[in-house]
Amino acid sequence: MPKRLLIDMDGVLADTYLQFFRLEATVTGKQVLHNDIIGLAEGDAFPNYKKYIHNDGFFRDAPVIDDAVEVMEKLNKIYEIFIVSSAMEFPNSLREKYDWLQEHFPFLHWKQIILCGSKIPVQGDILIDDHFKNLDPFQGKTLLFTQPHNMGRDNGHYRVDNWREIEGVLL
The missing domain is CATH 3.40.50.1000 (HAD superfamily/HAD-like)
Structure with a gap:
């Protein structure tokens, strides 16, 4: 077996992180850098985290x-x-x-x-x-x-x- x-x-x-990076840039105009979020939970790294994951298409459109x-x-x-x-x-x-x-x-x-x-x-x-x-x-x-x-x-x-x-x- x-x-x-x-x-x-x-x-x-x-790649949900790529989704977060894209949305943060689109929604807030802020470019979040990979090195700036090392060790941070997704909710701490992306202030709009909850909003993003509840949006239609977040999971469907992930690369x-x-x-x-x-x-x-x-x-x-x-x-x-x-x-x-x-x-x-x-x-x-x-x-x-x-x-x-x-x-x-x-x-x-x-x-x-x-x-x-x-x-x-x-x-x-x-x-x-x-x-x-x-x-x-x-x-x-x-x-x-x-x-x-x-x-x-x-x-x-x-x-x-x-x-x-x-x-x-x-x-």
């Missing part, structure tokens, strides 16, 4: 993180993959996330998508996520996907900076 690989969506597959599609396609042939994404806090994101996954990852079956409130009950062998709140309680192997909010600490998780590194670790 293949190993179960759980993969977060926002900040791992979908795909480089190399995610190609590497995911390879992983999907070897692992039992589930996309596990928190969506209940932002109910309008349910449809947007599903549609986004169908567009960018058409090789994933709808049964491989878990949109939930908490990831804690979802278990597997490996979890790739960018948030410690999801990685810390996980019982299996963890890969911390680098994003500005988690830079400067790793909490004992194996850090990966991009999808090519994930490919090297898991394939």
